Amino acid sequence: MWFQKELQLKPRPRGFHLITDEIILGINELKNFKVGLANLFIKHTSASLTINENASPDVRVDLESYFNKYVPENASFYEHTTEGPDDMPAHIKASLMGASLNIPIKDGRLNLGTWQGVYLCEHRNHGGSRKIVVTISGETYE
């Protein structure tokens, strides 16, 4: 059994954002799957998806600080500079984190750990509304 849907996230500022609830609200069909996998795929190259701690907001602040320090703007060796100082670092961060997540489904729910949440990693200053393709496959309740 297959299901695919494109979600349009609300725009968010640069940084790491917990979006588990927005994703789940967008895929009402999830509850039909007894067992399966959900693939979340972001259709952009300057934002990414990751799974991390769903409790302390300071984890998200520190992730943003870390990646800004270790993937700096205006590095002297960048050649791709015409789209602004936040663009090339955004591409690098996108490859470090990745464009997709694969999350197991059990009993109609995402089978995440207690402390796990889905993050949108918005690497641009003004990234706008991002598109995520959700593809679910699995066994449904009859």
Next chain:
Amino acid sequence: MWFQKELQLKPRPRGFHLITDEIILGINELKNFKVGLANLFIKHTSASLTINENASPDVRVDLESYFNKYVPENASFYEHTTEGPDDMPAHIKASLMGASLNIPIKDGRLNLGTWQGVYLCEHRNHGGSRKIVVTISGETYE
């Protein structure tokens, strides 16, 4: 055909650990799948999974050294410090490496390259026993 099972790994010290055999021993059902995919998903935000060289143990030592140097403890900009100096670096490493692997299955076995093995990346000093959800889908032998 779908199969899902939660494995509880034996506790390991901080570092990179080859766990291919422990995973395979835990999923006896793998041999029933002629073709398919295995998703390994770690239910934690301070440990991760990766695929790397299954031969020289010094690759695992160097990976640990590298990540300790480039994701340092006690960085001055960390705000999330109450859970110990190894906690925030663990969250960063978890997002750099990722929570899940997707490995093709062929003829009842993981279709890995000759030198590939599955690693548990334990980023905490005392992470304890980690849980991995294994989800397999594919075509079984009749």
Next chain:
Amino acid sequence: MWFQKELQLKPRPRGFHLITDEIILGINELKNFKVGLANLFIKHTSASLTINENASPDVRVDLESYFNKYVPENASFYEHTTEGPDDMPAHIKASLMGASLNIPIKDGRLNLGTWQGVYLCEHRNHGGSRKIVVTISGETYE
């Protein structure tokens, strides 16, 4: 419906390479899938796969520059040095980027964003021809 095939890529020099077309040409069966997922899995530990910008070639140049600077050769702490100065950095880069991609399929095509392409990240100076296992599952047109 399941499909699996091993592709042998043509050899490429060290660096980031756009291989979307080579992959698609190798999987003619893709057009049969109305909805699904394609898993691309590289069977090596010194090369990786990522998704990034398919337009400006300077993005690929800057990615190579970035990873060479932040995953240096000849770091004093490397113990795994017998296979050449490019080997241990290649293993680290492979774990940072990852061995596999999962891309949604819609209407017989990869459901990528407008600016997304599939990259081979060749981390060795002379990596030779790399093998990628493509596994597709989904609903086919009857």
